[in-house]
Amino acid sequence: MTPLPAAPLTVPGPDGQPVFGRFAGAATHVDWSRLGAPYARGRWWRRFHHKRWHYTALATEQFFCGIAIVDVGWTNTAFAYVFDRSRRALAAGFSRDGLPGLTARLADHAGGGSRFRFAGKRIEMSASKLSLRCEGLEIDAAFGAPGAPLLLAVGPVQGGAVHATQKSSGLALTGMLRVGAQACSLAGGVASFDYSNGLLARETAWRWASAHSLALGFNLQAGYFGAHENALWLDGQLIGLGAATFVFDAADPMAPWHVFTDDGLLDLHFTPEGCRREDKNLLVAASRYVQPIGSFSGWVRASAAAPRRVVTRLPGVTEDHASRW
Template sequence: MSLPPAPARLLGADGQPLLGRYAGQTGQIDWTGLAPPFAHGALWRRLHHKRWHYVALCTERVFCGVAIVDLGWTSTAFAYAFDRNDGDMLANFSADGRLGRRGRVADHSGGASYFESAKGRIALEPSGAASFSLSVACDYLEIDAEFGPPNAPLLLAVGAVAGGAVHSTQKSSGMPLTGEVRTWREEYDLAGGVASFDYSNGLLARNTAWRWASAHTLDMGFNLQAGYFGANENALWLDGQVHALAPARFLYDAKDPLSTWHIFTEDDLLELHFTPEGARRDNRKKLVAATRFLQPVGTFTGWVRGTPDEPKRIVTQMMGVTEDHRSRW
């Protein structure tokens, strides 16, 4: 179904969040004015406010994933480069900010986000109308990339969260990509590739879990999630439009996550099989926080369509990721 245009703000005059799915860019996201039953005190908001900005870069030869995460009380970041020809993870950077010293995630998806530690630096900045520059400098990996603008509207999703309060996310369609990735072994030209981003900002539960899938070309793309946010962010980009999708089912062997995944939506608009080629893993347990993160990189094959009466569009080896993520934060 077609989506209404995104509101400029996510809270109405009565302090209630404007729950729903929209097409387009919203403005600054500020949860301080939330009214009951979503309202909480300042300390609760500080501890439960989570923001992240994730960028995927994909060419025929290399796939990179880069993320900056603001946990409210500290920050973390990662960046990796995966060689598609031989299945090697060429670089896998991760670092935490010091307690009380945070990287910055923008207060809307069109803003600047950055992270810096003794181990490395990441900067994501707007560079013109709906375009971005991304810079990564860490051991064994440097990225200088430019991408945008998208040829289809952003998805905006706003929804209530059990155990938390309310969450919002903006997902992009595929965007033209240029630049370079430099690793210890080789340099990769990003020209002709595709970028996409996931910007999320909300008041989440102490324990949060999800499964996720995302892949894009310049003409087609999808974002699927099952977990804490329900079906709110499930979407398909096709023919320059963004379409809402029903709940998604993820069928895979959790004991062997690099075997084939079967993913479909309950509205009969998407059915895909995902073949992993490698994965980024991160399992950490600390005194106040823990995470179990698995992000396989691989290809999707199957079909999609914008409405039940449209013919199926074939998807053949579209590069992207799935994810199985659990956090106590």
């Protein structure tokens, strides 16, 4: 197992080149206006192709929460949901499109703060905390601890230009969740986050899977970004993974999924417990999104020669997403 190189501080680098690769650590600044040839694009092209999102997952024995702020350049949106694993049902949630340039502010790197505020709804998130207020749902969460490094992945995008993403390992979680009159402690749970920032194609699609405990976690993607962001966190080590295959029924996402990597380091079966889905058609733009919530079982290993580590009912999500944006 070869350790990943240390992350560059800025993307692109001082010479304007994107510094492609997988790295351990965090970039402190992502600024695509500094791109050099052959990846440089004009200001107006960047305006309509620059996509950023900041997503946080919170998992306890009873609840799984997914919260995201998305800026697609010409508009923005946010969503949040709480899934009750004991009842196998969504306990709360909202989704709201914002006003361009007014309601959302996305950080320019994973350590910065992102926010969404509109019509009395508020989300603020960073790499260590999350605060949410909307009708019938409140979250105050803090997370983080010394442990496995962040993954930084930077790579080219067909039909677009370049993309960078930061993924965290599992982070120790504290705080409170309030759904209606019910208040629940988040202590003892696990958080993780995904910060992504790129110049993407108008038509973009992907499959995604992510799940974390404090000792073990993974991130898998197949689609527009290839295998760049595929990684395993195991006992404090960050391990790059090969290309991922997703075997599932797109017409029935609540059927079991099978995900595995071509390097023989991960083979997992996903059992959905529930699902959040949302389709939008804004004429000039459209999206199809489905995110099943459930658990993964199977095995992972640190190298082809290492023994398999059994994975049993690790809570997480899969996703099938296509956007014209």
